[in-house]
Amino acid sequence: MNQIRPLIPLLVTAGILIGGNGLQGTFISLRALQEGFSPSVIGLVGTGYNLGFAIGCVYITRVIRSIGHIRAFSALAAIASAASISMVLLIDPFFWFLMRLIQGICFAGLFATVESWLNARVTNATRARTLSVYRFVDLGSVTLAQYLIPTVGIDGFQLFAIISMALTLSLVPISFADRSSPEPPDAVRFNVKTLWQISPLATVGCIVVGLTNSVFRSLGPVYAQGIGMSIAAIATFMSVGIFAGVVLQYPLGHYSDKLDRRKIILVATLGSLAAGVFIAFVAGDSTLLNYAGIFFFGAFAMPLYSLCSAHANDHAKEGQHALVSAGTLFFWSIGAVIGPLFASFMLDIFGPHALFIYMAAVLALFLAYTVQRMTVREGVPAEKRTMSFRNLLRTSTFFNKLATPPSEDKPENK
Structure with missing residues (x-):
């Protein structure tokens, strides 16, 4: 202490x-x-x-x-x-x-x-x-x-x-x-072209996280009120989704360090997709079912950003890790700008449940894209990776540096 x-x-x-x-x-x-x-x-x-x-x-x-x-x-x-x-x-x-x-x-x-x-x-x-x-x-x-x-x-x-x-x-x-x-x-250098060249999957993944997770934070309260939740229930709904984000961070991160990370990205995407479908089509107006659905959505969706960042770092060369950190945050921001705007129009037209239908559709497209990328590029073997999984906050590029032990970041600290 x-x-x-x-x-x-x-x-x-x-x-x-x-x-x-x-x-x-x-x-x-x-x-x-x-x-x-x-x-x-x-x-x-x-x-x-x-x-x-x-x-x-x-x-x-x-x-x-x-x-x-x-x-x-x-x-x-x-x-x-x-x-x-x-x-x-x-x-x-x-x-x-x-x-x-x-x-x-x-x-x-x-x-x-x-x-x-x-x-x-x-x-x-x-x-x-x-x-x-x-x-x-x-x-x-x-x-x-x-x-x-x-x-x-x-x-x-x-x-x-x-x-x-x-x-x-x-x-x-x-x-x-x-x-x-x-x-x-x-x-901090922002080179969006370099990140795309390093990993198209990580680039698209960070945009998808922005398109979905930011929508939950911005419009989750609108959805919850739209299905009749009280103010106290809305606070719990948001808290459950946020808290759930830490539940699977380390298990998913642990296995992503040992296996092809793209398989774990698939698991996380599929889990959050299933949770989105459950909320949209099964939970209805039930407060308890919505709590359960948002718990599993948060548990699978929140780690996606860290998983995509780790996947990009697997393919980064010496001296490119800082670019990856800046690039992933930048592409997340792009998704976060577009997502709430597009999803809110769907809420206007189709009602509250359209929010999670939108997120499920985005995640389904990303699931298909991940499978396609696995057919055109080999994964990086665990023994050849220079950096391990880190649970990242999307607060600034400096959090990535704070979370990176110098032994894993030698090129940037030499």
């Missing part, structure tokens, strides 16, 4: 940010419904956040290198806080889209700043423990934050104020961190 004590302020800051972001995603969708926004408009607002996140991923390194970690964090937290509280002042779809766009840019920068700072402070002795704490913070903060919604309610300005307060308070623990700001991070 003494070894990671200096990192506690950064981990607390990360917890506040992750919890506030998770709370905001669910709350905005529910509040938009109450304000009379159609599902397609809510999808557009969700797209604003994901578009902003993609922009932030590209440009944040330049900002940190220009003004340093603490100044970048302070500025972004202040802007995000102002954008959050301003949404209650003007209830307008275009204005909310713009504010969510700004929030997406800011959160991409905030996560990158914290994780870059953590990566600069972590040592080989503290890396594994820090990652374990970070993942616990991620899971716990997002899950607990969901229950502020039924506790406080979605009326009035209270939750807008709580989110704004959380962003402001995230400055407090980081202000007590090490007074010496770390060295600016190396510039």
Whole structure:
């Protein structure tokens, strides 16, 4: 514990940010419904956040290198806080889209700043423990934050104020961190053509994860309310799907390190496809059946991003692992921009169950594509892989560096 004590302020800051972001995603969708926004408009607002996140991923390194970690964090937290509280002042779809766009840019920068700072402070002795704490913070903060919604309610300005307060308070623990700001991070290169050349399957897989998982986070509350769930039940529905994401991460990752990763990608895709079909055609309006369905959907769908990243790294050459990290996040962002927008139009036309029909259709196409890729390219034998599976958060490219032991990343640290 003494070894990671200096990192506690950064981990607390990360917890506040992750919890506030998770709370905001669910709350905005529910509040938009109450304000009379159609599902397609809510999808557009969700797209604003994901578009902003993609922009932030590209440009944040330049900002940190220009003004340093603490100044970048302070500025972004202040802007995000102002954008959050301003949404209650003007209830307008275009204005909310713009504010969510700004929030997406800011959160991409905030996560990158914290994780870059953590990566600069972590040592080989503290890396594994820090990652374990970070993942616990991620899971716990997002899950607990969901229950502020039924506790406080979605009326009035209270939750807008709580989110704004959380962003402001995230400055407090980081202000007590090490007074010496770390060295600016190396510039992150985005070369989308290179990632496609390294692994078309991983590229398409990351887009598919964006097309599906981001839809659950943006429009899951709309689906749940559409089938008659209460606010408390909606919070549980979202929490179950998020929590389930850790259940199969390590079993699937373990077997993917020993077998052809594409077979495990097939298993995860098939499992999430089956869960989507179950929710769409079997669960109906039953709350318990929907809880069961979303648990299995989260358990199989959430690890897909990490599996696709690991598959891309299997084919990456020396010095290309940083490109893979940036590229997978970029392609995920593309899917996350398109997915909520397209799925929301289906919700508008066909009703709530169309959400999981859409996701099942996307996963079915990816399943077929994975099978096709297995016929045209040999898998990388386990003994020839330079990197093992890592459970990755889609927060910034620096999380990949934080999760990578130097022994597995020699080309980038030589």
